Amino acid sequence: MQTDIPVEKTPAGRRRKRVRDSIIAAAEKVFAREGESGLSIRRLAEEIDYSPSAIYKYFESKEELIDQLKEAFFERLMDRVDTSSNADRPFEDRARACLITYVETATNRPYHYAAAFSSIEQKDECTPAAPKNWDEFMTTNKGKAFSVLVNMVEEGQALGMFDRALEPVHAAKSLWASLHGLAQLVIHVPHFERLIPDDGSATTTDFITFHANLLIRGLQAQPASVAKDIKTG
Amino acid sequence: MQTDIPVEKTPAGRRRKRVRDSIIAAAEKVFAREGESGLSIRRLAEEIDYSPSAIYKYFESKEELIDQLKEAFFERLMDRVDTSSNADRPFEDRARACLITYVETATNRPYHYAAAFSSIEQKDECTPAAPKNWDEFMTTNKGKAFSVLVNMVEEGQALGMFDRALEPVHAAKSLWASLHGLAQLVIHVPHFERLIPDDGSATTTDFITFHANLLIRGLQAQPASVAKDIKTG
DNA sequence: GTAGTTTAGTGAACAGTGTTCACTTTTCGA
DNA sequence: TCGAAAAGTGAACACTGTTCACTAAACTAC
Numbered sequence: 001m002q003t004d005i006p007v008e009k010t011p012a013g014r015r016r017k018r019v020r021d022s023i024i025a026a027a028e029k030v031f032a033r034e035g036e037s038g039l040s041i042r043r044l045a046e047e048i049d050y051s052p053s054a055i056y057k058y059f060e061s062k063e064e065l066i067d068q069l070k071e072a073f074f075e076r077l078m079d080r081v082d083t084s085s086n087a088d089r090p091f092e093d094r095a096r097a098c099l100i101t102y103v104e105t106a107t108n109r110p111y112h113y114a115a116a117f118s119s120i121e122q123k124d125e126c127t128p129a130a131p132k133n134w135d136e137f138m139t140t141n142k143g144k145a146f147s148v149l150v151n152m153v154e155e156g157q158a159l160g161m162f163d164r165a166l167e168p169v170h171a172a173k174s175l176w177a178s179l180h181g182l183a184q185l186v187i188h189v190p191h192f193e194r195l196i197p198d199d200g201s202a203t204t205t206d207f208i209t210f211h212a213n214l215l216i217r218g219l220q221a222q223p224a225s226v227a228k229d230i231k232t233g
Numbered sequence: 234m235q236t237d238i239p240v241e242k243t244p245a246g247r248r249r250k251r252v253r254d255s256i257i258a259a260a261e262k263v264f265a266r267e268g269e270s271g272l273s274i275r276r277l278a279e280e281i282d283y284s285p286s287a288i289y290k291y292f293e294s295k296e297e298l299i300d301q302l303k304e305a306f307f308e309r310l311m312d313r314v315d316t317s318s319n320a321d322r323p324f325e326d327r328a329r330a331c332l333i334t335y336v337e338t339a340t341n342r343p344y345h346y347a348a349a350f351s352s353i354e355q356k357d358e359c360t361p362a363a364p365k366n367w368d369e370f371m372t373t374n375k376g377k378a379f380s381v382l383v384n385m386v387e388e389g390q391a392l393g394m395f396d397r398a399l400e401p402v403h404a405a406k407s408l409w410a411s412l413h414g415l416a417q418l419v420i421h422v423p424h425f426e427r428l429i430p431d432d433g434s435a436t437t438t439d440f441i442t443f444h445a446n447l448l449i450r451g452l453q454a455q456p457a458s459v460a461k462d463i464k465t466g
Numbered sequence: 467g468t469a470g471t472t473t474a475g476t477g478a479a480c481a482g483t484g485t486t487c488a489c490t491t492t493t494c495g496a
Numbered sequence: 497t498c499g500a501a502a503a504g505t506g507a508a509c510a511c512t513g514t515t516c517a518c519t520a521a522a523c524t525a526c
Contacts, residue, residue, distance in 0.1 A: 012473080012522070019474090035353060041513060051476050052386055053515080062513065110353055115420040119352070120268060126464055137428060166447075169429055174415075182407075183412020188350040194343045210405045214399075218451030228286060245493070245502080252503090274484060284505050286486080295484065 004011075004150060018056045024068060025058075031069055035111035036118070039066075061078055066115065073112040074141035077105045082148050091159055092216070099179055099212040105181035107204070108135065114187055116142075117180070122174050149175050162219045182211050253291045257283050257301060261395055264302055268344035269351070272299075299348065306345040307374035310338050315381050323447070324392055328385055330443040333438075335378075339416035340437070347420055349375075350413070382408050386452065395452045408448060415444050 026047045030039045041062055045052040059065045085098035106113040137143040149172040156162030161170075185192045186204060193204040259280045263272045274295055278285040292298045318331035339346040357424030370376040382405040395404075418425045419437060426437040 010523090016474090040511085042511085053477080054475050056514070057474065106449075110290060114351075114353060117417060118347075120347060120420060134428060170440065170443055171447070173418075173425070173428065173440070174411075174447050177415035177418050177444060178407075178411035178448075179414065180418055181412065181416075182410035183414075184350060184408075184417055185410050185413055187353060189375075192406070195406065199510085205405070207403065210403055210408060213409075214404070214407050214451045217455060218447045222450060243494095248493095249503090273482080275482085286482085286506080287483070287504050290503065 015137070016058075018175055019048075023055060023065070027065055027073075028069060032109060036066060036115055041107070042114075068118045070112060071141055074111060074116060074145065077113075078141050078142065078145040079100070080105050081145055083154055085148055085152055091155060091161065095156060095216060096209070096212050098148065099153055099175070099215060100208050102179045102190065103186070103204070103208045103211075105109045106180075106187045110187040113183060117184075142198075146176055152173075156219065160221065163221045171219060175219075178211070178215050182208065235435055247464055249291075252281075252283075256288060256291055260298055261302055263341060264344055264348075266344075268350055269299060281404045285344040303345060306342060307349060307378065310335070310346075311374050311378040311381070313338050314378055319384055324388060324394065328389060328449060329442070329445050331381065331385055332408070332448060333441050336411045336416045336419070336441045336444075337438070338440070339413075340419045346416060350417075360458070379405065380411055389452065393454065396454045399452065403454060408452075411444070411448050415441065 015176055023044065026044055027039060029055075030044065030047070039062075041055055042052045048128060055065075081098055081102050082102040085094050087097065089097070098218055125154070138147060150168050153166070153168045153171045153175070157164045157168065189195070193207050240436070256277065259277055263277065263280070272295075274288055275285050278288055288418060292301075309454070314335050317334040318327055319465075320327055321328065354380055355369045369381060383401050386395060386399070386401045390397050390399070390401065419441075422428070426440050
């Protein structure tokens with residue numbers, strides 16, 4: 001029983017990988033459509049024509065399986081955000097695109113994104129897997145996605161477009177929170193984008209753009225009288 | 234079986250209310266400490282010394298019970314945000330306090346706040362309870378909390394402190410998203426406030442204040458060259 | 467090629483969940 | 497006091513994740 005990453009070059013190893021992948025594929029299919037509550041081990045087993053207990057030869061628990069889905073999703077998210085922040089365009093366009101990509105990728109796979117933030121921090125030390133310090137966090141896909149934001153802030157500051165008084169990591173955390181929040185509201189609040197008194201026909205994309213513009217505005221260099229209000233830590 | 238709001242002036246009615254409240258109290262106690270996963274009907278029944286099926290004489294389902302907890306929490310949230318936005322202080326202080334109160338109240342009851350946004354919108358019409366239009370939403374406690382934000386934006390615009398080019402409801406939605414996101418990250422990302430490369434000693438409150446300041450900055454009146462970027466819908 | 471040891475896969479079972487339903491007991495109004 | 501309505505119960509149903517003894521296949525070493 002070796003569910004991690006050892007050599008898989010022997011025929012048996014390939015066969016094992018094939019089965020494992022088929023489990024993940026089936027799980028992905030169900031999960032994307034119905035989320036965590038729709039995905040049961042027994043249903044999964046039925047879908048791939050194995051017995052429920054067989055799955056436990058490939059994954060230690062349901063949680064580990066779902067963690068794989070979440071990590072894979074975050075890798076994708078990180079990749080897309082990174083790509084759009086490296087495009088060959090003026091900085092402000094790239095910055096905006098980067099923010100918009102984050103929210104759109106998240107909302108396109110609502111169950112994945114929602115599940116990725118569904119566990120709650122326990123104040124005790126019962127979850128040893130949680131990255132405690134900065135370096136550990138930065139090896140996570142979440143951490144990598146976050147570092148894209150930090151780089152973006154720093155580049156904006158270097159260009160003189162963003163306020164240099166802002167601590168880049170703080171500003172990036174603030175940005176992350178704002179993006180995350182919009183994604184969550186779009187996912188969890190029914191018809192969030194249509195929540196307008198006169199029932200305007202604004203699309204989700206329109207509002208995401210509006211939000212991104214507002215965030216960028218907050219980061220921009222300000223008259224001294226305003227900027228001095230911001231404490232950097 | 235009448236689980237809603239009829240007259241409760243008769244002795245039997247009072248007794249019924251007492252039992253119902255004791256169920257809610259027990260549920261609240263467990264839920265605040267362990268969240269939805271720790272709260273089972275059987276455990277709840279044990280705690281109040283009734284049989285599990287007795288609970289179904291008072292609540293139609295576990296979901297209805299939890300919905301009550303969530304609504305009560307949101308009423309409290311709304312109340313606190315409203316209070317801090319009506320204090321006798323300069324506008325900017327009130328605005329900041331209002332934003333900070335939202336996040337702090339949310340993070341003080343992590344399971345309540347997380348649970349309040351845990352259901353996912355179904356594109357079909359399977360959830361008839363979801364408020365579809367603006368007016369219906371505004372009768373919700375969520376809606377009322379939201380309207381506090383709208384009022385705040387409008388007051389800031391009237392005072393000339395916030396950019397009048399911003400559509401108030403859009404700006405409020407953007408604000409809500411940013412606050413919601415910070416609350417969620419603090420709740421769901423372990424040690425979010427301590428996520429600093431040099432392990433600075435910034436507290437959660439410090440960061441919430443930083444975030445609020447940044448948001449207010451984004452709303453403030455801008456030079457025309459910047460403000461024209463914002464589309465209002 | 468055969469013996470022995472891993473590995474793959476299974477079915478039954480355990481402990482738990484929300485929920486229902488026939489049933490008894492209590493309460494209360496006429 | 498009688499009868500109806502409500503309160504409360506225990507057993508059962510259909511699920512869930514997970515474990516474990518067990519068999520069947522596959523690989524390693526002689």
